[in-house]
Amino acid sequence: MACLGAEDLTCAICLEPFASPVALYCGHCFDRECLNGLVGEPCPICRQAQVPANVNVQPKNALIFQAALSLHPTIVAAIVAREVEHERLRLARLASYPKPNIRTRRTTSPDVNVSWGSVVFVQALSFPWDAIFGPAGLQDDEEETPESCVLSWSIVFMFAGCYIMSQAVTYLLDF
DSSP states (O other): OOOOOGGGGBOTTTOSBOSSEEEOTTSOEEEHHHHHTTTTSBOTTTSOSBOOTTTTTSOOOHHHHHHHHHHOGGGHHHHHHHHHHHHHHHHHHHHHSOOOOOOOOOSSOOOOSSOHHHHHHHHHHTSOHHHHHOTTOSOOSSSOOOTTOOOOHHHHHHHHHHHHHHHHHHHHHTO
16 A cells, blocks of 8 residues: 655645645545635646535545644644634635525415416316307307307306306315
8 A cells, every 4th residue: 555645645736735635526635725716627637527616515534634734743733723724714605605595394284375266267268269169259059050169158157167166165175
């Protein structure tokens, strides 16, 4: 197994030991603060993976951070100070993000603005008039109607009856 060298534990962008290392999808690690300016750009080393927009939310790689601290024992205080500053900046950025509009689920049934009667009535009105009443328009049953007319007064009363019945059912369901 290969040992990590000093160049493996330093950020390739700022050339300082890792204070808040974040790994990209390609496997390369950089400091979080260095990646903030490169969101949407390709990886600075391999040019393959893009820096994701959620780089502020990603947790730091604790294993690489501990390795950087153990490899550079003389500058531990500087690394920890940079880590604290990076974390402060990350939290400030997270606090400035717009909060999502989260709706809580209600345990009761939701209010419905459309009643079944309205649905049936709108459905009755949504038929094409020419196909229902025929090209001559609405005519009386006593008169001779063309064979293309498919609607008589009995169908109109049936639609009205459906509407009234659906209103009654809706009224009973509300109790």
